[in-house]
Structure formats: C-alpha cells, structure tokens
Amino acid sequence: MDVSADESTERSLRELIAAAELTRAPELESLMTLLGHRLIRGGRLAEAADLVNSASTHGVRLGAAARQLAQAQLRSGDTTHAAVTIREVLKRDPSDVEAQRLLYRLLKGAGQGVEAHGALNRLVELDPTSACATFAYRERPKLGEIAGRPVRIALLSSYVLDPLVPFLDVECRRAGLTPEFYIAPYNQYTQDILSPASGLYAFGPDIVFLALDLEDLFAAVRGLPSIEELARSKAEIHGTIVALVRELRSRSSALIVVHELALNSPSPHGILDNRRGDGLVQWTADLDRDLAQALTAETHTFLLPLRAILARVGLERGQSRKLRYMARMRHADPALRELARASIRYIKPLKGLTRKCVVVDLDGTLWGGVVGELGPEGIQLGPAAPGIEYVDFQEALLNLTKRGILLAICSKNNPDDVLPVLRDHKHMVLREEHFSAMRINWRNKAENLAELAAELNIGRDALVFLDDNPVERELVRQMLPEVLVVEMPKDASQYRSTLEDLTDFELLAVTREDEQRGNQYQANRKRQALEQSSGSLDQYLHSLEIRAEIGSAQAHHVARLVQMFNKTNQFNTTTRRYQTPDVQRFVASTDRHVYVLDVADRFGDHGLVGAAVVREEGDAWVIDNVLLSCRVMGLSVETALLTEISDAAARRGVTRLAGEFIPTPKNAPCADFFGRHGFRADGEAGGTQRWVLDLDAGRIETPSWITATAKRAT
Amino acid sequence: MDHGDREEGHVSSVEEVVARVFDAEPDSLDASSSPESVEGWDSMGHLNLIAALEKDFNVSIDIGDAMEMVSVKRIREILLDYGVRA
Numbered sequence: 001m002d003v004s005a006d007e008s009t010e011r012s013l014r015e016l017i018a019a020a021e022l023t024r025a026p027e028l029e030s031l032m033t034l035l036g037h038r039l040i041r042g043g044r045l046a047e048a049a050d051l052v053n054s055a056s057t058h059g060v061r062l063g064a065a066a067r068q069l070a071q072a073q074l075r076s077g078d079t080t081h082a083a084v085t086i087r088e089v090l091k092r093d094p095s096d097v098e099a100q101r102l103l104y105r106l107l108k109g110a111g112q113g114v115e116a117h118g119a120l121n122r123l124v125e126l127d128p129t130s131a132c133a134t135f136a137y138r139e140r141p142k143l144g145e146i147a148g149r150p151v152r153i154a155l156l157s158s159y160v161l162d163p164l165v166p167f168l169d170v171e172c173r174r175a176g177l178t179p180e181f182y183i184a185p186y187n188q189y190t191q192d193i194l195s196p197a198s199g200l201y202a203f204g205p206d207i208v209f210l211a212l213d214l215e216d217l218f219a220a221v222r223g224l225p226s227i228e229e230l231a232r233s234k235a236e237i238h239g240t241i242v243a244l245v246r247e248l249r250s251r252s253s254a255l256i257v258v259h260e261l262a263l264n265s266p267s268p269h270g271i272l273d274n275r276r277g278d279g280l281v282q283w284t285a286d287l288d289r290d291l292a293q294a295l296t297a298e299t300h301t302f303l304l305p306l307r308a309i310l311a312r313v314g315l316e317r318g319q320s321r322k323l324r325y326m327a328r329m330r331h332a333d334p335a336l337r338e339l340a341r342a343s344i345r346y347i348k349p350l351k352g353l354t355r356k357c358v359v360v361d362l363d364g365t366l367w368g369g370v371v372g373e374l375g376p377e378g379i380q381l382g383p384a385a386p387g388i389e390y391v392d393f394q395e396a397l398l399n400l401t402k403r404g405i406l407l408a409i410c411s412k413n414n415p416d417d418v419l420p421v422l423r424d425h426k427h428m429v430l431r432e433e434h435f436s437a438m439r440i441n442w443r444n445k446a447e448n449l450a451e452l453a454a455e456l457n458i459g460r461d462a463l464v465f466l467d468d469n470p471v472e473r474e475l476v477r478q479m480l481p482e483v484l485v486v487e488m489p490k491d492a493s494q495y496r497s498t499l500e501d502l503t504d505f506e507l508l509a510v511t512r513e514d515e516q517r518g519n520q521y522q523a524n525r526k527r528q529a530l531e532q533s534s535g536s537l538d539q540y541l542h543s544l545e546i547r548a549e550i551g552s553a554q555a556h557h558v559a560r561l562v563q564m565f566n567k568t569n570q571f572n573t574t575t576r577r578y579q580t581p582d583v584q585r586f587v588a589s590t591d592r593h594v595y596v597l598d599v600a601d602r603f604g605d606h607g608l609v610g611a612a613v614v615r616e617e618g619d620a621w622v623i624d625n626v627l628l629s630c631r632v633m634g635l636s637v638e639t640a641l642l643t644e645i646s647d648a649a650a651r652r653g654v655t656r657l658a659g660e661f662i663p664t665p666k667n668a669p670c671a672d673f674f675g676r677h678g679f680r681a682d683g684e685a686g687g688t689q690r691w692v693l694d695l696d697a698g699r700i701e702t703p704s705w706i707t708a709t710a711k712r713a714t
Numbered sequence: 715m716d717h718g719d720r721e722e723g724h725v726s727s728v729e730e731v732v733a734r735v736f737d738a739e740p741d742s743l744d745a746s747s748s749p750e751s752v753e754g755w756d757s758m759g760h761l762n763l764i765a766a767l768e769k770d771f772n773v774s775i776d777i778g779d780a781m782e783m784v785s786v787k788r789i790r791e792i793l794l795d796y797g798v799r800a
Contacts, residue, residue: 131735131762138754163758326777327761 036065133166148178154205156189158216167340260306355504356462362411364468393495394429409438446479541705548640551711553594569666571628620656640708748785
C-alpha cells in the first residue's frame with residue numbers, strides 16, 4: 001500500500017467516525033478499533049490515546065485496541081501513559097486477562113512488589129490454568145521478598161502431583177503466606193518416609209500431603225477383582241497407609257493430610273456394581289471410612305475428602321487421560337485448582353489464619369429489600385422464592401456459629417426498624433442472641449467494623465465482611481485492608497455457596513468453648529464509640545468518582561417520583577406523600593420547581609435517587625421536600641442538589657431560601673440537612689420547622705469529590 | 715485483514731501461543747524456537763503449551779503428535795494435518 005493511499009484510507013475512516021459519532025451509529029466501535037490499530041502500528045501512540053479517550057466519552061469500549069496501545073506504550077518505555085491506559089481498560093472490564101497481565105508487568109517494572117504479588121493473584125483468578133499459575137509461580141522470586149508468614153509444604157505422591165504446586169502457591173499467597181515446597185522424587189514416597197536421611201526430613205515440613213492413587217496401590221482394581229481379593233487388599237492398603245503415617249509421625253511433627261482413595265473411572269461392573277458383593281463403588285467407600293476412623297486415632301492427621309472435592313468439578317472436567325498417558329498425572333486444571341482450595345483449608349488453621357467473626361449487613365444481605373422502606377412484613381424472607389434464598393443463607397451462617405465463629409451486624413438502619421425483624425419476624429433464622437455485637441447506625445462502616453473488632457477483642461484481620469453494596473465493600477477494602485471483604489454476587493441465590501466457598505473458617509478441632517463462644521460475647525456486649533477518621537474517608541469519597549446530574553423533572557420522571565415520595569422514609573424532609581396528580585401538577589406549573597438527581601459512580605449507575613420540590617412564596621423560595629434514596633446516603637450528593645437549587649434561585653434574583661422540616665420517627669438521618677448547609681432555624685409551627693438561608697451571604701459549595709452537572713430546561 | 719484487527723480472544727499464530735504460555739517476547743520467537751531456546755518450555759511447560767494450542771485452535775491433538783511438537787516449525791507443520799493454518 002503506498003503512502004498516499006494509506007493517508008486517504010485514514011481520512012475516510014476519520015470521516016466515517018465523525019459521522020458515526022453524530023448519529024451514535026453502532027459501527028462506531030469497529031471504526032474506532034480500525035483507526036486505533038492503524039495509529040498504533042504507525043507508532044502514533046499519543047493520537048491513539050486521544051482516540052481511546054474520545055471513544056470512552058462516546059460510551060464506546062475499545063478493549064483490544066486499548067490493550068494494544070498499552071502494550072505499545074510499555075514497549076516504548078512510556079510507563080506513565082501505559083498505566084493510565086491499562087487501568088482504564090480494567091475499570092471497564094475487570095476480567096480482561098491480558099490487561100491484568102500488563103498491569104502485573106507494569107507493577108513489577110515499577111518495583112511495587114506487594115501490588116505486583118496482588119496482581120499475580122488476580123491474574124490466576126481470571127485465568128485458572130496451569131500455564132498461568134506456572135507463570136505466576138515463576139515470577140514470585142523475581143519480585144523480592146515480602147513479609148509473608150512462611151509455610152513449608154511437602155507433597156508425597158504415587159503419581160505426578162507437581163502441577164499442584166503453582167495452584168497451591170497462589171492460594172498461600174492470597175492468604176498472606178510465603179510457601180516453600182518439597183516434592184518427593186517420582187513414586188519414592190515410601191523411601192522418603194522410611195529413610196531418616198531423606199530429603200523430606202531435611203526439608204522439615206509444617207504439613208505433608210500424602211496423595212496415593214488407588215490404582216497405584218492396587219493395580220488389580222482396574223480389572224474385576226474377586227470378593228476375596230478385595231477383602232485382602234482393603235486390609236493391606238489400610239495397613240500400608242497407617243504404617244506410613246506412624247513412621248512419618250515418629251520423625252516429624254508436621255500436620256499429615258492423606259488423600260482419600262477414589263476410583264478414577266466408572267465401575268467395570270456397570271449398573272450391576274451395587275448389586276454385587278464384589279462391587280467397587282461400595283468397596284472404595286468402605287475403605288475410606290475405615291481409613292478415616294484409623295487416622296482420627298493418630299495425632300494431627302487428617303483424611304482429605306478427595307471424592308467430594310473432585311465431584312465439584314466432575315470426572316469429565318477433572319481428569320485428562322492425555323495427561324495421565326503423557327505425564328503420569330491424574331488431575332486436569334479444574335481439579336488441581338479445586339484441590340489447592342481444599343488443601344489451603346488445612347494450611348490456614350495450621351498457621352493461625354482462621355477468621356473469627358463474620359460481620360453481616362442486613363438489607364439486601366440477610367433479607368431482600370430495605371426494611372426501613374418496606375417494613376418488617378414487606379421484606380423478602382420466607383419459605384418461598386423470593387425470600388427462601390435468604391433463609392438458606394442465614395442457615396449457613398448459623399451453622400458457622402456452632403464451630404465458634406462469631407456473627408455481628410453492621411447495618412445502615414434505624415435500630416427501631418431492624419430490631420422487630422430480629423425479634424419477631426416469623427422466618428428469621430438468625431435472632432438477636434446469635435449476634436455477638438451490633439452496629440446499627442448511619443455512620444461509616446469502616447469505623448463500625450473497627451469498633452466491632454475492639455468490642456469483641458479480636459484483630460481486624462479476624463473479620464469477614466459480607467455486604468451486598470459494592471460501595472460499602474470498597475470503603476472497607478480501602479480503609480481496613482486487613483478485613484476479608486467478600487465479593488458478594490449480585491444474585492442472592494448464590495449467597496450460600498459464596499459463603500461455603502470461603503476457606504477461612506476451618507478449625508483443626510472444635511472445643512466446647514468454641515461452641516459457646518457466641519453466648520459469652522453476647523453476655524458482655526458493650527458499645528464503644530470511636531472517633532471519625534475523616535482524612536481517609538475523604539480519600540475514599542474521592543476515589544468513588546461520584547457524578548451527580550441535577551435537572552428539572554419532566555413528564556417521564558413522574559412514575560419514579562411518585563414511587564419515591566411514597567416509599568422513602570429515612571431521607572425525606574417532610575414525608576409529604578405526593579400522588580401522581582400532585583406531581584403532574586407540580587411538573588407543569590410555573591410556581592413550583594421539581595428537581596431530580598441522578599447519581600453514578602465508578603461502580604455503576606444508581607439512577608434517579610434524589611428529588612426536591614420547591615415552591616415560590618413571595619420573594620422567597622421554599623424547599624417543600626427533599627428526598628434521597630438510602631443507596632446514596634452518606635455521599636453528600638444532596639449538597640449538589642441544594643447547590644443547584646440555590647444557584648437557580650439566585651439567578652432569578654431570589655435572596656431568601658427557606659426550608660421545611662417535619663420530624664418523623666424515621667427521618668432522623670436528614671434532621672440536620674438544613675442546619676449543616678448553613679440555614680438558621682426560623683421557628684416552628686404545627687410540627688413543621690422552618691429554616692432560612694440568605695442567598696447573598698454566599699454560595700452553597702458542592703464537595704470536591706462530586707462532579708455535578710446541571711441539566712437545565714430549555 | 716491482518717491479525718491486529720482480529721476479535722479479542724482469537725490467536726493467529728503459534729508464536730503468539732508460545733509467547734503467552736511461556737511469557738516470552740513475541741519478537742524473540744521464530745520458527746526455530748524450541749525447548750532449548752525458550753525459558754520454561756520443559757516437560758510440564760510442554761503440557762501447558764499443548765493444552766493452550768488445543769484450546770486456541772479448537773483441536774484435540776493426538777499424543778504422538780503432541781510429543782513431536784518440539785519446535786515452532788514442527789508445531790506449525792503438525793497443525794496443518796489438523797486443518798489449522800497458524
């Protein structure tokens with residue numbers, strides 16, 4: 001292609017893009033991608049960056065092109081711009097594997113060891129393959145030492161278990177551990193255990209996994225062994241394993257974890273297997289049951305439930321015949337990952353990493369809906385869907401208390417709305433007495449969690465936080481990084497399995513004290529107040545990238561406004577329950593102004609979450625009502641709404657802005673709304689407080705963490 | 715259309731797969747690249763490479779062929795037998 005033809009192609013592309021931008025045509029993305037690739041190939045990176053930016057202002061995601069741009073920027077040594085590009089890609093698509101890989105390279109290059117380790121953990125989470133886990137495993141030593149607690153792990157196996165190491169390494173790193181591994185030479189587990197001078201004992205393991213394959217111990221199981229043969233072999237296998245464990249124990253104080261023995265293929269007897277005395281399925285189950293019993297009698301020794309673990313991925317996905325034939329391996333990637341997650345359940349309690357307390361939110365977490373808005377009978381909780389998923393989740397939480405894990409509440413609510421549910425709701429599984437401590441208030445959750453830890457006298461690193469609201473989760477992640485903040489799924493039917501997948505609640509033994517721990521805490525429940533740490537809160541609010549758009553209500557807003565006037569209890573300055581005809585009249589009239597507030601942040605769009613009604617009264621404007629959804633309380637977006645109202649009033653030459661407030665049992669969260677915005681109290685009549693602000697005294701400033709835009713009626 | 719314009723997730727060359735699996739610079743690879751010249755291409759790495767080739771080119775590679783795939787050139791030749799031009 002000659003140069004002039006190339007230039008004219010580019011010119012045409014730009015013309016097409018300009019046209020598509022105007023018409024918001026769907027082909028805009030493809031056109032921009034084409035141009036992006038062209039610019040990157042031509043080394044015109046600054047222009048490509050401009051293009052990616054312009055795409056995102058048009059709501060177009062240029063994933064592949066943006067990634068290539070970052071790669072090219074990195075190659076040209078421009079790490080600053082590469083970082084911006086990569087973070088932008090990941091913000092739009094957090095599961096972009098290649099972008100995550102680039103982010104890792106960048107952090108590594110910048111010498112940010114801790115962050116680079118974290119990026120590797122995330123990378124393997126996104127791409128849980130042996131190749132990726134192996135990559136991460138090889139990278140760790142290049143990042144320099146980080147202050148992780150060490151753990152020494154030995155793997156003894158009758159087959160090739162080496163590929164488990166990278167997966168187990170990631171699990172350890174995620175738990176803040178720095179692991180060292182020892183792998184016995186292929187199929188030499190017996191010699192290693194029996195010889196006092198073996199590599200195993202020289203290594204000095206904290207934990208030993210003994211992974212023997214049934215077929216390796218008893219080759220005849222592949223055929224059709226007789227009843228006599230089965231009985232004899234069962235005794236032999238049992239004897240062999242117990243003898244190995246005792247030998248190991250005599251030379252090491254390591255925790256010993258023996259893998260269950262499982263069949264690798266369907267029974268050769270087919271559907272007749274469980275009708276015969278020589279059936280293999282029942283025989284294997286008996287073998288494992290006997291083994292479990294025998295190992296319970298040995299100190300510090302466990303049987304790992306391999307069959308149940310592999311069942312999670314299934315034989316189909318968990319096995320690869322090809323790996324078995326080519327490399328004497330047994331487990332494919334999905335099984336290795338699952339096995340690593342099962343293995344870390346033993347390592348965490350061994351290293352004292354068991355979490356002690358689960359702190360739960362209420363609305364949207366323990367039940368569906370907002371109790372302050374719907375009342376105790378309106379929430380989703382009961383024996384049928386929707387509601388049964390929350391009952392099921394609560395049962396799993398209750399089960400945790402039976403092994404000594406504490407429960408606590410951290411909820412933005414009025415206690416008077418919540419306590420009736422805890423005490424009297426027919427379908428609540430968890431009651432007041434199951435919670436060792438509670439924070440039901442309107443303060444920030446990070447402070448509440450810190451207080452909870454202090455009250456329960458446990459470390460913050462012993463807390464697990466479950467909340468359906470990503471904004472609250474991000475706050476806690478940023479302000480209390482030692483708390484385990486669980487990424488709750490949007491779909492409540494996955495809550496229970498999300499909880500069950502956590503590997504942080506394992507104990508090597510359960511004591512009577514564990515079982516009763518919850519009651520003790522409840523007995524000395526105390527409330528302590530902690531001071532607000534406003535510095536970091538400010539940082540958090542800035543990081544949310546809050547955008548507030550304020551406009552005049554139009555006819556299409558009426559339905560949502562009516563819903564809000566009638567459902568909002570907490571942030572509702574006068575609780576005037578306007579109905580559809582009222583709102584329609586307000587929107588059409590000239591002496592009333594209805595404002596709507598739309599809020600979005602980096603986690604997504606909250607939609608229409610605020611409103612205000614203003615009426616003209618002589619030379620003053622009176623704020624008749626202000627409402628805010630509880631979803632966005634605490635972000636000061638109501639100030640942005642007020643700024644726009646006061647600016648609009650000032651533009652019309654109004655000098656006095658008044659506000660009305662009618663206290664109710666529920667609207668305490670907005671009782672200080674006028675006061676904290678500089679209004680002074682101006683008397684009270686018939687239960688209605690009046691507040692006044694002189695507009696020429698100065699403008700109401702929107703906080704710096706909010707980008708407010710006014711969409712004014714034309 | 716050259717490979718730069720392909721959709722995400724699609725891989726167009728053996729070098730790209732090798733580069734990804736062993737985290738090598740694509741420019742450092744050529745047809746002669748092999749376990750001797752690529753860091754990490756050991757026996758375990760080879761299995762990961764085969765798995766990646768199978769996934770990316772949507773084929774199931776016979777064991778004999780998999781063991782023969784000891785250079786970028788050989789991989790490319792063998793993939794032709796599977797109807798894959800890479």
